[in-house]
Amino acid sequence: xxxxxxxxxxxxxxxxxxxxxxxxxxxxxxxxxxxxxxxGGPCSTIIGAFAAGHLIGTAMTGWDGHRGWIxxxxxxxxFRRWGIGRKLILHCEEWxxxxxxxxxxxxxRSENDAAxxxxxxxxxxxxxFRLFYRRLGRSRSQSIRPAVIRGTKxxxx
Ligand SMILES: CC(C)(COP(=O)(O)OP(=O)(O)OC[C@H]1O[C@@H](n2cnc3c(N)ncnc32)[C@H](O)[C@@H]1OP(=O)(O)O)[C@@H](O)C(=O)NCCC(=O)NCCS
Numbered sequence: 001x002x003x004x005x006x007x008x009x010x011x012x013x014x015x016x017x018x019x020x021x022x023x024x025x026x027x028x029x030x031x032x033x034x035x036x037x038x039x040g041g042p043c044s045t046i047i048g049a050f051a052a053g054h055l056i057g058t059a060m061t062g063w064d065g066h067r068g069w070i071x072x073x074x075x076x077x078x079f080r081r082w083g084i085g086r087k088l089i090l091h092c093e094e095w096x097x098x099x100x101x102x103x104x105x106x107x108x109r110s111e112n113d114a115a116x117x118x119x120x121x122x123x124x125x126x127x128x129f130r131l132f133y134r135r136l137g138r139s140r141s142q143s144i145r146p147a148v149i150r151g152t153k154x155x156x157x
Contacts, residue, residue: 002084004091007046007058009039014055015046015072022074034072038062043099046072047091049084057084061092061104068096068104073115086122107131 007015012035016025025031038044044062048055056076062069070092075084093104105127108115116126 003050007048015058019072024072024074047088057088059088059092063099063101068101070106
C-alpha cells in the first residue's frame with residue numbers, strides 16, 4: 001500500500017536522493033536548502049509517497065499569496081505508471097485548499113515531453129507565457145538605491 005504524508009526534516013536525505021535519481025536537481029540549486037525552506041514555513045510543504053516506509057515519490061507545493069505552485073514532482077522509476085504522480089498532485093491541490101488558492105501552476109522544462117504528457121493526462125492545461133528571471137544578490141550595481149525606495153530625488157524623507 002502506498003501512503004501519502006507531508007515530509008519532515010528527517011526525510012530530506014531520502015528526498016534528495018530521489019530527486020537526483022529523477023534528474024530533478026540542478027547545479028545552481030541546493031536541494032537540501034530548498035527542502036528545508038519548504039518544510040520550514042507555513043505556506044509550503046513537500047508531500048511524500050511511501051511504500052513500505054521508503055520514500056518513492058514527492059511533490060513540493062507552496063502558496064505565494066496569489067497562486068499555488070508545484071516543484072520537485074518525482075516518482076521512483078520502479079513505481080511509475082501506478083497513479084502515484086497523479087495522487088501526489090491531488091494531495092498538493094488539497095493542501096493548497098486551506099489558502100483558498102484559485103489556481104495551481106508549475107513549470108516544465110521544454111525538453112521534458114514525458115512530464116508535459118503526464119500533466120495533460122491529469123487535466124492540466126498548457127499556457128503560453130514566457131518565463132523571465134534574474135538571479136538576485138549577485139550584483140550590487142543593479143540594486144535599488146535608498147533614494148528610489150523613499151521616492152525622493154534627494155533621498156531625504
Ligand atoms: C512525471 C512523473 C512524476 C509521472 O509519475 P507517475 O507516477 O508515473 O504518473 P501516473 O502513473 O500518475 O500517470 C498518470 C497518467 O499520466 C500519463 N503519463 C505518465 N507518465 C507518462 C509518460 N512518461 N509519457 C506519457 N504519458 C505519461 C499517463 O496517461 C498516465 O496514466 P496511465 O498510466 O493510466 O496511462 C514521473 O514520470 C517522473 O518522476 N518523471 C521524472 C521527473 C519529472 O520529469 N518530473 C516532472 C518535472 S516538471
